[in-house]
Amino acid sequence: MIFDLRDVSFSYGAKQALNNLSLSIDSGLFYGILGPNGSGKTTLIDLLIRHIHPQSGQISFLGKPLNDYGRRHLAREIALMPQNFYINFPYTVAEVVMMGRYPHISRFSMPGPDDIERVNQIMAQTGLLAYQNRSITELSGGERQRVVFARALAQDAAVLMLDEATSNLDIQHSIRMLNLTRDLVDREGKTVVAVMQDINLAAMYCQRLILMKNAQLAVIGNTEDVLTPQNLEAVFHVQARVDQNGDAIQVIFSRKITS
Secondary structure, eight states: OOOEEEEEEEEETTEEEEEEEEEETTTTTTEEEOOSSSSSSSHHHHHHHHHSOOOOEEEEEEEEEEEGGGGHHHHHHHHEESSSSOOOOBBBHHHHHHHHGGGGTTTTOOOOHHHHHHHHHHHEEETOOTTTTTTTSOOHHHHHHHHHHHHHHHTOSSSSEEESSTOOOOOOHHHHHHHHHHHHHHOOOEEEEEEEEEEEHHHOOOSSEEETTEEEEEEEEEEEOOOOHHHHHHHHHHHEEEEEETTTEEEEEEEEOOO
């Protein structure tokens, strides 16, 4: 078990974002978080990376309270690709990707040959070598999203958090990104926790799913067990058919809304 949450609650003023949430996340698996808008998905990610703190309850990481970890230590363990990434200074693509190496570089030191080699390797994997000298401010939303993904990979963290990582990407780059991510799980034993909107992409890549509704956990389990017509209707108020051929799962929606 890598994360353990017990009775965690968080509110933004009068709005309850999470209400007495309890769940465990095992290491070495690809988790997808799905749910309607406002169900608490991004809040859960923000709590797991300690951008915010629970107002009640406790979060443990590797058997120790999350608050006991120093920020630098945590940055070596957990990498985030955020939903929104704003930067106004014209850093080059290579410089932004290198930012992912900062937790591994001594304070006031320059990146070493190993850091430069790792950044070049990741830019090659993500198709960014041709962009390496371009300013981040000149890129499209999708290109910028790929750079932020590469920066997260450069951290070489045990846990990778993705918050709607494919929202600005076309289908080719979405599949390329998720292939790289799933390879990290299968080949290196990384843990991935991803907020996703596309249920069929989640079905393709995630081994376990967390369904959320009304600031609470609706269901958690293996993807093939969670993706049922009954669960989809209960959480999303839509009717759907779930087909499974071997390892492939596909959700086919009807036009009917049930609420």
